[in-house]
Amino acid sequence: MNWIAVGAIYNAEMARFFRTLAQSFISPVISTSLYFVVFGAAIGSRIQEVDGVSYGAFIVPGLVMLSVITQAISNASFGIYFPKFIGNFDELLSAPLNFLEIVLGFVGAAATKALFIGVVILATAALFVDLQIAHPLAMLLFLVLTCISFSLMGFIIGIWAGNFEQLQLIPLLVVTPLVFLGGSFYSISMLPPVWQVITLFNPVVYLISGFRWAFFEHADVPVGLSLLAIGGFTMICLVIIWRIFKTGWRIRA
Amino acid sequence: MAAILSVKDLKKTYAGGFDALKGVTLDIEEGEIIALLGPNGAGKTTLISTICGIVSPTSGSITVGGHDAQSAYRDARALIGLVPQEINLEPFAKVWDTVRYSRGLFGLPRDDAYLEEVLKKLSLWEKKDSRIMQLSGGMKRRVLIAKALSHSPRILFLDEPTAGVDVELRKDMWEVVAQMKAEGVTIILTTHYIEEAEAIADRVGVITGGELLLVEDKDSLMGRMGQKQLEVQLSQPVDSLPEALAGYDLDLVNGGDALLYKYDARAERTGITALLNDVSAAGLMLADVQTRQSSLEDIFVGLVKGDQP
Numbered sequence: 001m002n003w004i005a006v007g008a009i010y011n012a013e014m015a016r017f018f019r020t021l022a023q024s025f026i027s028p029v030i031s032t033s034l035y036f037v038v039f040g041a042a043i044g045s046r047i048q049e050v051d052g053v054s055y056g057a058f059i060v061p062g063l064v065m066l067s068v069i070t071q072a073i074s075n076a077s078f079g080i081y082f083p084k085f086i087g088n089f090d091e092l093l094s095a096p097l098n099f100l101e102i103v104l105g106f107v108g109a110a111a112t113k114a115l116f117i118g119v120v121i122l123a124t125a126a127l128f129v130d131l132q133i134a135h136p137l138a139m140l141l142f143l144v145l146t147c148i149s150f151s152l153m154g155f156i157i158g159i160w161a162g163n164f165e166q167l168q169l170i171p172l173l174v175v176t177p178l179v180f181l182g183g184s185f186y187s188i189s190m191l192p193p194v195w196q197v198i199t200l201f202n203p204v205v206y207l208i209s210g211f212r213w214a215f216f217e218h219a220d221v222p223v224g225l226s227l228l229a230i231g232g233f234t235m236i237c238l239v240i241i242w243r244i245f246k247t248g249w250r251i252r253a
Numbered sequence: 254m255a256a257i258l259s260v261k262d263l264k265k266t267y268a269g270g271f272d273a274l275k276g277v278t279l280d281i282e283e284g285e286i287i288a289l290l291g292p293n294g295a296g297k298t299t300l301i302s303t304i305c306g307i308v309s310p311t312s313g314s315i316t317v318g319g320h321d322a323q324s325a326y327r328d329a330r331a332l333i334g335l336v337p338q339e340i341n342l343e344p345f346a347k348v349w350d351t352v353r354y355s356r357g358l359f360g361l362p363r364d365d366a367y368l369e370e371v372l373k374k375l376s377l378w379e380k381k382d383s384r385i386m387q388l389s390g391g392m393k394r395r396v397l398i399a400k401a402l403s404h405s406p407r408i409l410f411l412d413e414p415t416a417g418v419d420v421e422l423r424k425d426m427w428e429v430v431a432q433m434k435a436e437g438v439t440i441i442l443t444t445h446y447i448e449e450a451e452a453i454a455d456r457v458g459v460i461t462g463g464e465l466l467l468v469e470d471k472d473s474l475m476g477r478m479g480q481k482q483l484e485v486q487l488s489q490p491v492d493s494l495p496e497a498l499a500g501y502d503l504d505l506v507n508g509g510d511a512l513l514y515k516y517d518a519r520a521e522r523t524g525i526t527a528l529l530n531d532v533s534a535a536g537l538m539l540a541d542v543q544t545r546q547s548s549l550e551d552i553f554v555g556l557v558k559g560d561q562p
Binding site for chain 1 (some may be wrong): 331346357
């Protein structure tokens, strides 16, 4: 393993993040606060407890997931698309690197950034609601796995994208709806029976359910299934990336 | 001398079916400067990109310093530095950071003293904390060279290093190349400026349509293909060549004002003395005499048009 190279890529990516640290920090704080104002105060006051938890606290895991997933995808996809766009991806191809090292550098940095945002949102949320975390280690595990797996997905999108519009396409058309419909702001048990079944085809349901379990010990689907889902998703992404480098698809003519 | 880079029957067909390389075989010796000349689209950049690992070859083999570029790509690539044709630097990055990044990609530990030396050699030291977007085009090109040198490569590829660069900077670049050569670095440059090849290369390869037409020592190429011309200007124009001069390869030019004599400058007997004697014996008065050697450009144009070497 060329660990120095992994570090070089990781540090270069993180440097970009630190250059805009204020933005990276302020925007999630503001958007989280807005969600609390709208969902917590305005609407939440009219909603009774959900599964024995106040609505304000109930939406925290979903809010964290929403931001972490979006951030992981956008950071990773931009991180790998940008060198392709300005043309210095060739530098990576001509360096003595294998695909794993490139992925570790880019995905590691994107996942770190997403994790940072996730922690910032949790901290912000703690200012608004009384936050109990029943299983802190499980919470961290779900959070880190989500950061990694969606950074991997972002990496694939960044490799696939041929322009900036395509870079936004999948997050906008697929990911955001799946996250919103994945029970970020509601419990599946609140849906009509037919939709309760349909919604089980949405992979994000398993993530949010498992993550919420780590906080409140209440899950829509069994926790083991949630872990399996995120583990499986990570594996699928890894296999796709491995194939991409094996065949050189969109990276090596 | 041993070949540091060996390319055998290298072929590249792009996905669209375009044959960019049609079986290129080339040995490059350690420490030499070789210029690959060719028109746009000849396959120069594809050849370099394939050697450096940016493009996958369709068939053929590449050996760098004894390492197979496919199976032992880490060892092979570690020896190579590439200065790309396009300026592809991240605009917001600082010079120092981007050069250090390149060294890191090659898995080498931090060595600030060495990088300082590289930047000073390229007159970039004062700019080390500048962002790329604050630099002039010429400076950016130097940054590309600094990045390529950051891991002390033994082979340096320069893909059109002076395209769009002004004359002064071009001369600077040539000096840098000469300096590299003095340090024992093997240099492969592509160019379509013939004068560049003429000025700095030891050997010249001519590539067109994905094929390497020839690779030859620059001086011998110019000697073999280079013709000299002697133009004899007459003080009085003549209507036709005098009988006495019929034995020479002569043309009457400028409306009878001058005689043009073509000869091989390397031949033992150029025939100049005899010609000049016969010209004056024929009663023609000389006004002026000048000679001209065909440049690499003339040779190149002849080759690419399909003349056999």
